[in-house]
Amino acid sequence: MKLKGKKVVVTGGAGFIGSHLVERLVRAGAEVRVLIRYNSRNNWGMLEKIPDSIIKTVNVYQGDLRNSNSIREILSGAQVVFHLGAMISIPYSLKNPMDAVENNVLGTANLLRLCVDQGIDRLVHISSCEVYGSAQYIPIDEKHPLVAHSPYAATKIAAEKLVESFMLSYNLPAVVVRPFNTYGPRQSARAVIPAIVIQALSQPAIELGNLTPTRDFNFVSDTVEGLIFSAEIDTAVGESINLGNNKEISIDELVKKILKILKQENKEIIQTPDRLRPSKCEVCRLLADNQKARKMLGWSPSISLDSGLEKTIEWIKQNIRDFENQQFSI
DSSP states (O other), X not given: OOOTTOEEEEETTTSHHHHHHHHHHHHTTOEEEEEEEOXXXXXXXXXXXXXXXXXXXXXXXXXXXXXXXXXXXXXXXXXXXXXXXXXXXXXXXXXXXXXXXXXXXXXXXXXXXXXXXXXXXXXXXXXXXXXXXXXXXXXXOTTSOOOOSSHHHHHHHHHHHHHHHHHHHHOOOEEEEEEOEEEOTXXXXXXXXXXXXXXXXXXXXXXXXXXXXXXXXXXXXXXXXXXXXXXXXXXGTTOEEEEOOSOOEEHHHXXXXXHHHTTOTTOEEXXXXXXXXXXXXXXXXXXXXXXXXXXXXXXXOOSOHHHHHHHHHHHHHHTXXXXXXXXOOO
């Protein structure tokens, strides 16, 4: 199913990955509608970073996933839904677990119910590699046990199970996609790569939490291509699919790589207690097995970590003032 000419809905389209997906969908010829959460500033988030020639073709709806009227309106006549709308911060979920449950579980349940009512042709549900917890074996394939190390992870597991139940109970044609650690332009300072870069550019030292965990980083354009393929390939329906590089790097190695690109190898790195997660909450190792995506979707990452970091650093340099009031949570 090609997306050109299709009526496509993106929830969470004002976010980091969502804004890139919206831009890519418009360029692919889709008719795009975006659901964003209303705020008193009438701010459209990262959609405001999309070129005017693109955003003027997008229909933006302000609402809430928990509100049936909001969803029913945007789904009317739609054919494909990309569900990215969620509360995404792990540290925030530790302090406010019910907010995560209401947005990620109840919001998803509401969306699924209305997708069935509206007869949606394809739902692509964007989950997270956090559903795996720390790797019990390497690399992590889609059969790896799901372990909730945080309230956020628990809500993403619950949302996946809701999608599964709607596929089995109501024949909802859905795909669950589990992106590993996506990074790139437009990502907020709460994520590790922007947090490192911004501090390196603006502070005498870099303050972080645990430096030993490993992550599998995927540049945002690669993640978006994987989401597009997940909607287009009919055999993906009913499947859960990893999107990752099949390469891991520790946070310590990542910091040193970024500082080398910035020519700041002597910058001090400080581990601060207030940035550490509870010991049992920490996900120590993530490394994707991406063979299923390669075989089923014909997808493979095309941007190396070095190239992606250079693109990300350049974007942050050009937009550094946007980060002045953001808080680091890594």
